[in-house]
Amino acid sequence: xxxxxxxxxxxxxxxxxxxxxxxxxxxxxxxxxxxxxxxxxxxxxxxxxxxxxxxxxxxxxxxxxxxxxxxxxxxxxxxxxxxxxxxxxxxxxxxxxxxxxxxxxxxxxxxxxxxxxxxxxxxxxxxxxxxxxxxxxxxxxxxxxxxxxxxxxxxxxxxxxxxxxxxxxxxxxxxxxxxxxxxxxxxxxxxxxxxxxxxxxxxxxxxxxxxxxxxxxxxxxxxxxxxxxxxxxxxxxxxxxxxxxxxxxxxxxxxxxxxxxxxxxxxxxxxxxxxxxxxxxxxxxxxxxxxxxxxxxxxxxxxxxxxxxxxxxxxxxxxxxxxxxxxxxxxxxxxxx
Amino acid sequence: xxxxxxxxxxxxxxxxxxxxxxxxxxxxxxxxxxxxxxxxxxxxxxxxxxxxxxxxxxxxxxxxxxxxxxxxxxxxxxxxxxxxxxxxxxxxxxxxxxxxxxxxxxxxxxxxxxxxxxxxxxx
Numbered sequence: 001x002x003x004x005x006x007x008x009x010x011x012x013x014x015x016x017x018x019x020x021x022x023x024x025x026x027x028x029x030x031x032x033x034x035x036x037x038x039x040x041x042x043x044x045x046x047x048x049x050x051x052x053x054x055x056x057x058x059x060x061x062x063x064x065x066x067x068x069x070x071x072x073x074x075x076x077x078x079x080x081x082x083x084x085x086x087x088x089x090x091x092x093x094x095x096x097x098x099x100x101x102x103x104x105x106x107x108x109x110x111x112x113x114x115x116x117x118x119x120x121x122x123x124x125x126x127x128x129x130x131x132x133x134x135x136x137x138x139x140x141x142x143x144x145x146x147x148x149x150x151x152x153x154x155x156x157x158x159x160x161x162x163x164x165x166x167x168x169x170x171x172x173x174x175x176x177x178x179x180x181x182x183x184x185x186x187x188x189x190x191x192x193x194x195x196x197x198x199x200x201x202x203x204x205x206x207x208x209x210x211x212x213x214x215x216x217x218x219x220x221x222x223x224x225x226x227x228x229x230x231x232x233x234x235x236x237x238x239x240x241x242x243x244x245x246x247x248x249x250x251x252x253x254x255x256x257x258x259x260x261x262x263x264x265x266x267x268x269x270x271x272x273x274x275x276x277x278x279x280x281x282x283x284x285x286x287x288x289x290x291x292x293x294x295x296x297x298x299x300x301x302x303x304x305x306x307x308x309x310x311x312x313x314x315x316x317x318x319x320x321x322x323x324x325x326x327x328x329x330x331x332x333x334x335x336x337x
Numbered sequence: 338x339x340x341x342x343x344x345x346x347x348x349x350x351x352x353x354x355x356x357x358x359x360x361x362x363x364x365x366x367x368x369x370x371x372x373x374x375x376x377x378x379x380x381x382x383x384x385x386x387x388x389x390x391x392x393x394x395x396x397x398x399x400x401x402x403x404x405x406x407x408x409x410x411x412x413x414x415x416x417x418x419x420x421x422x423x424x425x426x427x428x429x430x431x432x433x434x435x436x437x438x439x440x441x442x443x444x445x446x447x448x449x450x451x452x453x454x455x456x457x458x459x460x
Binding site: 026180184186310311313314318320321323324335 | 429
């Protein structure tokens, strides 16, 4: 691993690079993240990097290859979104796809961000900061950035939501285990699809607490772009409200840090686009189904032997939490209507 | 009664869980390793609860599947039939949907009682 990193960084810089520290960072059920410290000679210039690298198996059918994630990150950086600057070009490190990016300081652990008194001021500032970042993502001219050909796109005449539901059915089928509760929720979603949103945008695809870095009182970076696609921006707006991303702080429905309305109004101000609350409520249910299916798929990476991990195995039993939440939300909206 | 001597299966799981929590996790300085040890302890707690609830869970699901009209085959086969019929629209009528919905709520509550009873208590 170290030799490969040194070889790649030497090629890219055209100088001699010595890696002084290389260790895997905590977190990241889907991708590895490595801290990389290196010295570039001559000149003893320091490189403080993070390497993102594939693990075994894909997370879901929507997972982008690392090289595409690298391109999206570049477009976001150019579009003024707070992200780590991607460096060099996509790499292959010890046989797996990887890329390097700037190391940004900050806290990403959801439980700490929603509960630790040290982040009280950050929690007050985050709705607006997150709204500005998300609006900046949705404003990116994805065609001009060359992302239209790289990213999943709705087919002609197909709504972004219909495409999402179709993918969820396929993913659930891949798990090959009957889930009547998820089938009921999916059936409800199919029969209650809201009117489509006029415009499609770049969608981050996993915009939530746990995937952002907070430093001091400020949003330092939006991470984890592997589910980026072209589609319905309300999917991002609603995803932050999914209960799992409240990290136990259930009362604050927007990521455990703010009231739902506070978040939605902040996003409306930042984007200049009004948000239909009914669509958000619908997409929150879809989001619960998506993470329920995602957790089942994560467990399959362990069960198949591709990525043996007690953490992945345990996710198979987390799925019931999202099933419960999806049923609760459907019941609250009149159930069988 | 099991042909095996004590500790019982439940007692064996509890002993391993106590060891992981008290020794492996508590005395490990590596954050990632400690995190994984605590997950392992939680997984054992799930296994202990499943062992305790399994007979009643199976009985209740069997009753529900019968009430929904699925009598042939094992629980998995009948669950599979229900799942595919829901997707095909056979439960779209409001009274049918309500019935399948009540089954799903009951089963999901039982899954959560094993997987994460604290989540269930939060509502």
